[in-house]
Amino acid sequence: MSATYSITDLARQFGVTTRTIRHYEEQGLLSPRRDGTSRIFSNRDRVRLKLALRGKRLGFSLNEIRELFELYDLAKDEKKQLEEFLAKLEKRRALLEQQREDIEVMLNEISFFAGQCRRLLVGSRDDKTEKVA
Amino acid sequence: MSATYSITDLARQFGVTTRTIRHYEEQGLLSPRRDGTSRIFSNRDRVRLKLALRGKRLGFSLNEIRELFELYDLAKDEKKQLEEFLAKLEKRRALLEQQREDIEVMLNEISFFAGQCRRLLVGSRDDKTEKVA
DNA sequence: TCGGATCTTGACGTTTACGTAAAACGCAAC
DNA sequence: GTTGCGTTTTACGTAAACGTCAAGATCCGA
Missing domain, CATH: 1.10.1660.10 (Multidrug-efflux Transporter Regulator; Chain: A; Domain 2)
Structure with missing residues (x-):
């Protein structure tokens, strides 16, 4: 099937x-x-x-x-080990949340840098490049 | 200094x-x-x-x-290569956003599983374990 | 002045996550 | 039947990111 x-x-x-x-x-x-x-x-x-x-x-x-x-x-079988499972889950959660933080920081930095770059690109040329892609 | x-x-x-x-x-x-x-x-x-x-x-x-x-x-020097830099930044951004999505999915799954586990732990025992840690 | 702590440069070892090549089998089309 | 594709197992190779000695220089306080 x-x-x-x-x-x-x-x-x-x-x-x-x-x-x-x-x-x-x-x-x-x-x-x-x-x-x-x-x-x-x-x-x-x-x-x-x-x-x-x-x-x-x-x-x-x-x-x-x-x-x-x-x-x-x-986890489908033994309830006994559920606590262990929970503990591992919490460890994962902590790790992932750390990573999430890292990613937010990185994305912010990228935004900042991208902004800087675009400003330089616009300001440096004497073209009429008004369109800020 | x-x-x-x-x-x-x-x-x-x-x-x-x-x-x-x-x-x-x-x-x-x-x-x-x-x-x-x-x-x-x-x-x-x-x-x-x-x-x-x-x-x-x-x-x-x-x-x-x-x-x-x-x-x-x-990036502090050559404006010429700023576009290249921008392109790389965008690639990173895409990657990071993919990761962010992955992380959200994972965290949700973890929450779900943790909930299931806690329910099982509570329901399975005849203790008076009322405190849902 | 001597021992211990901290530093250096090799240089080989280890783990993870596959890549890659070799040799052989099954099966379908021509 | 044979060509060719997809699949198998076996097995050695490799790149990255360090670990782990080994052997020696340097400094510092007792």
Whole structure:
């Protein structure tokens, strides 16, 4: 019923190489079924790949991402370890909020610099370049 | 007049190793004066180290950070290359905004999960644990 | 003057996240 | 049947960002 994907399907969809996807499987991030020797990826795999790539953009290591996946799954089972999970979540939150701050600072600096640049570009020429792109 | 710092000063201030700082100098991110053979870091160096570490948190490579520093300095000189600078700034901005989006998504997911967890923790026990931490 | 702390420059080691090449299999089209 | 694409495993290579000694210079207080 649910859609399935070949390895190159997924690779193309997300702009990564097949090597990358195999690597993620080796690292335990993905676990596609097999049709003979070929990998068959489910929607679950697709979602995991998407999450993994987002995690990477945020600077998480593959190991950390795998841990998160495990906790994610685990949370459905054992209530006992929920506190541990919560603690990890809070750590992540703190990290992310730090990053968010960093990003705001950076964006502000970029705005400032861009403004400076545009002013210089306008002021320096004797063109009639009135249009401030 | 202006404060100066030894290599271990800076290392301690920012929670990195001296090796890291030497590495950054090798990569052209820092250029301390010398007192004989010893490195003497100025406030400018300190700021650069701070910026470098922030850049790292945002996933920039040391190479990219060095490029940014160079553009930063360069922008004071040549107006000619300001457009190039502006273009790079815009690329950064796009990247950062993507990251910001990623972070928002993540934070929302974390909030959601944390909520779920707390609900489970409360609902599962027959303690009188009324305090929802 | 001697020991300890701090600094230096090599230089090789390590981890992460893949790249890349080799050799072989399955299958569909021609 | 063979050409060719897509896939597989195996395995060595690599770039970045440091870690980790090693061996020596320098300074400083007891």
